[in-house]
Amino acid sequence: MPDSTAVGLHHEEQHHPELLHHFADPQQQRDASSLGMWVFLATEIMFFGGLFCAYLIYRRWYFGDFAAASKSIDMALGATNTAVLICSSLTVVLAVWAAQTARRTLLLASLAITMLLGLTFLGIKGVEYKQKFDEHHVPGASFSFDHEEIPGHPGQYANPAHAQIFFSLYFVMTGLHALHMIIGLGIFLWLFLAAWRGRFTPEYNTPIEIGGLYWHFVDIVWIYLFPLLYLIDRHA
């Protein structure tokens, strides 16, 4: 079949160098990558879901103690960090758009600003952790949460053992979230270097799209962590 050989060769010469031979076209390759990332994110949803479930059970049991412990966390820092992450999600979609429309400067700037915002988030997180260390609110031998009033119940004090459960959940959930941020920073550093070398084109920018999915997911986790950890019974 000389004809089909000719077509095959023609195909080999034409297709984009980033198109792997087991995919029919770039669209299929992109969809496969995106689907794979979503399956990974599904496992991440279950992973964080277990922590949220533990949180809900203890919050139901020890609501007053959780409210008192939550009130000791700096709400302004948490709200600022929420805004920082939302800004970084915007720069991520701008990076994807810049790659799709071949805007090199915007692409590099968006990736760089995303990393800066990620570092800002971790810095603010560090300030918050420092406060908790200074106040002896870190679970462990030197933990102390005595004479902390339960919001809305004057004269009633939170049980330190129950407050310690809140802070354990606080540190595990925000700590694992911060770990995801650090991994995200590594991914974006790699994306930035690859973009610098001009690897991404309107035809091929899947890594930015996939890295972006990861970053947005970490943002979504924070969108839930912020009200659940920082805003329990703030009005009282």
Add this chain to the structure above:
Amino acid sequence: MSEHSSSSPLKMYFAVFFALLAGTGLTVFAATLDLGPFNAPVALTIATVKATLVALFFMHVWHASEKLTKLVVIGALFFLLLLLGLTMTDYATRPWS
């Protein structure tokens, strides 16, 4: 990716961005109000609206060309709902708790 709005999705991105910032302000404000038993539901509703906006528009689920992607997203949420829903119905209906 999005042939429907190939001209420029920028307007949509910025609209979602400002909606997310407004939602953050709203959730902080709502936390300072005494809504009785509704403080937590209001906070979670705002969070869910924000998360949905991020997923649909920033993560392109709305314009996903592959239906399988949407199936995975819905499937993941379904299993999360099973995890949280069934656990909490158990704890909420135990006579000793």
